[in-house]
Amino acid sequence: MQALSSTAFLDLWDRGSRLHPLDRALLAASVALAGSSADTLADWPLGKRNKALLQLHCGSFGSSLRGWAACSGCGEKMEFEMDGQKLLNENADEPLSDSTVVVKSHAFRLPNSRDLSLAARATDSRAAAISLLECCSLDATPLADMSVEEMEEVGEQMALADPLAELRLTLQCPACHEQRVETLDINGFVWAEIEARARRLLWEVHTLAYAYGWSEGEALSLSAARRARYLEMVRA
Numbered sequence: 001m002q003a004l005s006s007t008a009f010l011d012l013w014d015r016g017s018r019l020h021p022l023d024r025a026l027l028a029a030s031v032a033l034a035g036s037s038a039d040t041l042a043d044w045p046l047g048k049r050n051k052a053l054l055q056l057h058c059g060s061f062g063s064s065l066r067g068w069a070a071c072s073g074c075g076e077k078m079e080f081e082m083d084g085q086k087l088l089n090e091n092a093d094e095p096l097s098d099s100t101v102v103v104k105s106h107a108f109r110l111p112n113s114r115d116l117s118l119a120a121r122a123t124d125s126r127a128a129a130i131s132l133l134e135c136c137s138l139d140a141t142p143l144a145d146m147s148v149e150e151m152e153e154v155g156e157q158m159a160l161a162d163p164l165a166e167l168r169l170t171l172q173c174p175a176c177h178e179q180r181v182e183t184l185d186i187n188g189f190v191w192a193e194i195e196a197r198a199r200r201l202l203w204e205v206h207t208l209a210y211a212y213g214w215s216e217g218e219a220l221s222l223s224a225a226r227r228a229r230y231l232e233m234v235r236a
Contacts, residue, residue, distance in 0.1 A: 003060045004031070006201050006220040013198035016191070022117055025049060025187035028194065034057035045110040047164035051088065053190045054164070058084045061193050068209045069171060069182040076175035082184070087164070095162040100138065103154045106146075107138040110162050129155075207234055 004012065012031055016024040026038035029052035033041075041049055057065065063085035068077045078129040101108045114133040124126035129151050133143050159166055201220070204227055208219040211234045219227065 004056075006224070007217075008196065009060075009197050010201055010220070013194055016194070020117075021187060021191070023111055024191050025053065026113055028056055028187075028190060028201060030054055032059070042113045044112055045099065045162050045165065046108075046112060046164035047091070048094050048115070050164045050167070050186050051094065053087055053165055053186050054084045057190050058088065061197075064188065065184075067184075067189060069140070069180070071167070071171075071176065071178070072100065072180055073173065073178050074173060074176045076173050077172050078171040078180065078182075080169055080184075082167075082169070087167075091164050095165075099161050101154065101157045101161055103157055104150060105139075106131065106141055106143070106150075106154070108136040108154060108158070109138060110165070111136050116221060172201040204231060207231060 008031070012028065016027050019027060023038070026041045026049070027176045028040045029041050029049050030036050032052040032055050036052075041052070057063075063083055065082040065084050066080070068079045070076070071078055099110050101110070111132055115132055118135055119128040119132040122131050126148075130143055130146070133146070133151065133154060137143060167186055169184055170179055172179050172184055205215050205219045206208055208214050208227070208230060209216070210229075222230070
């Protein structure tokens with residue numbers, strides 16, 4: 001996809017800032033896939049939604065995803081860098097909405113954003129896992145008596161069927177030298193980039209409006225290079 005314009009970035013940030021993170025993800029993905037509504041995307045497997053978010057990032061911020069996670073053992077920062085375009089190329093085949101995972105006679109479809117929304121209301125992690133599985137269950141077999149091992153196996157099979165649904169990173173702590181497996185929240189990661197870009201644009205508009213009396217539309221109509229040059233002269 002093409003990079004969003006400055007105005008489109010601010011519109012996206014303004015609309016999404018008041019939403020729940022799950023709804024922000026759907027909004028951002030719908031912008032990445034012009035013509036697809038957030039309501040339609042809510043029924044997509046999570047990996048397909050995440051693919052749209054990666055496309056948005058690659059088109060607007062570049063393919064490099066840089067960040068850090070705190071080591072669960074000592075709290076030290078563990079930095080990482082991923083190639084978003086490589087991830088997209090490696091997962092070019094999108095999971096089908098009717099893909100099925102079968103574990104010990106239990107059949108499940110792949111989870112979507114609506115399922116996550118319901119699971120988020122659970123009071124603890126096990127209740128959330130059961131809620132998610134119940135949403136995705138394709139048979140009438142009771143799930144409350146499933147063992148932790150069985151639920152983990154379902155999760156692993158879902159991850160294999162939809163690899164972009166959960167992006168796992170294996171990082172080595174520079175302090176304690178232990179390897180840690182972390183999950184990259186692509187929704188939160190992309191939204192943080194959107195918010196940072198929006199705040200920078202607002203600062204640029206404020207500065208140019210104060211210096212030249214321009215409106216927001218006039219300031220944003222300039223190319224990024226011309227706007228930067230005007231900002232340099234303001235600061236000179």
